[in-house]
Amino acid sequence: MSEPLLDLEDLRISFPAGPERLNAVRGLDLRIGAGETLCLVGESGCGKSLTAMSLMGLLPREAQVGAGRFRLLGRDMARARPRDWAGLRGRGLSMIFQDPMTSLNPVLGVGRQLTEGVIATGGLSRAAAEARAVELLERVGIARAASRLGQYPHQFSGGQRQRLMIAMALMSRPRLLIADEPTTALDVTIQAQILRLLAELQRDLGLGLLLITHDLGVVAAIADRVAVMYAGRIVETGPAADIFNAPAHPYTRGLMAAIPVPGRTPRGALLPAIPGRVPGLTGRLEGCAFRERCSVAVPACAVRAPQPAGAHRTECHLATEAAP
Template structure:
């Protein structure tokens, strides 16, 4: 097991009280495995990813029963030990490439610094590695690109540079936080195919945070669905798409546009919004938006096992089939 996270909690201090951003989240990732985390904005996906690399804001407090990387206890690591791990064996691709890159340094300087810091390599070795990876991510004239600044590159090229930077030290696990959100659809598809190919070539484990359920169905080995800071369903990808068990999971799948859907009919959607997480909520977090909610849903609900690797946080699990079309 490469990464093991058990009962992760993240609380953020706000003027209105403590915000329970992540609550008792657990997951595992093996070498070469792809875990996808899905859910609406504000459900705790990105902050979960940031917590793995120790990049939380100062007002955030992280606790977990266990958080290990290849057997190493990440919670007991010093800042120096975490810096040695981050960018080397564990790396991240951020959402927005313009903020992930330093506008004051050239692309070559930023790529080389990563490699030299972790590999104690010479400038020449770092430059050769940077050129090699820029070519690997599909950037032409790689040697010339090293002398350019981020603002001189298009959004697609900047994201390719960020991907190359994450791969500089051949990490064992890469965390990709919606890596193509800021790009147009054509570039998105191209970069995602590239990322998948690179993962196979380098043999990395990957945690992919995305809203694209179509992509998830094609590349994920396992999927966890997050809602309002909690995991509401976790399953192998094939089983999640064929046997979704939580009403929220079914609502997400029901909201995916279907080419056969009548043109003049409004697209399916999930009514309402993700609730505020200031102070912990009792009962089902999806209660106010779920068409199947009842009084029993107001009580604390734990993840229930459906099959060996399939869990869902719903009182109806194991008590009859939840109807497939939750959202009309």
């Protein structure tokens, strides 16, 4: 088997918090194979965006990051410096952010924004870069693309701007694309169009895709595998069908409660609210972080459960006993 695009073991991300540390990501394992779509789900504040940013070398300066294994596109990035990250970002690794307006430069023509990266780092001529930009703009559904290269972001609608962002992310012909809630800033019908486009591109281009989303309907429609994150750890991961048909962790079951069926789950079906809230992440967090909110917790949950090996893994003492 060829090496996965992403191979992460025991990722830890923390921040200074007075005399202690805030441990936002607390030992996370993640793998994505070539051409595979992994959806990362979990409530707000669980560390999804930090995980994504760490994969781009874009964590805030005050973040401290460590990992037992940190391989991206076949390279060891455990001790990568800014220059190493810049090299990877232009070559094989791209990200689509939540809000296109914060990523697009309002006073620069979109043609320039699409092409300047590949001209600088990809060694493309201006003409070749513009030809690729036109091709990608048409691919993402922007008509008469050649005539629009000279326009500015405000001359595009919100949905079109997110299409621009997708085209921009694809300019460097990435093998791994990271999309962090790429449609939250858009209205619902546009969201569905953009996500359908992303799924099509993933398939046509054979991209590895890490998609962070709140929309379980989308997860059911496009994920090969799902990773469920809670308080800085992956509490359950496995093939999408297993996660939907036989969620094993009580947290996953809470998330999936309303909408358990791939293919039948409507788009726009959001994560349901689970009573209680994510625990504070400052200092050491012993045992299962979900146990305060868990209706089936037992005293053993004060110690973290081992994660057995296998394609479908759950970090819960009760995973089998509590299964429906």
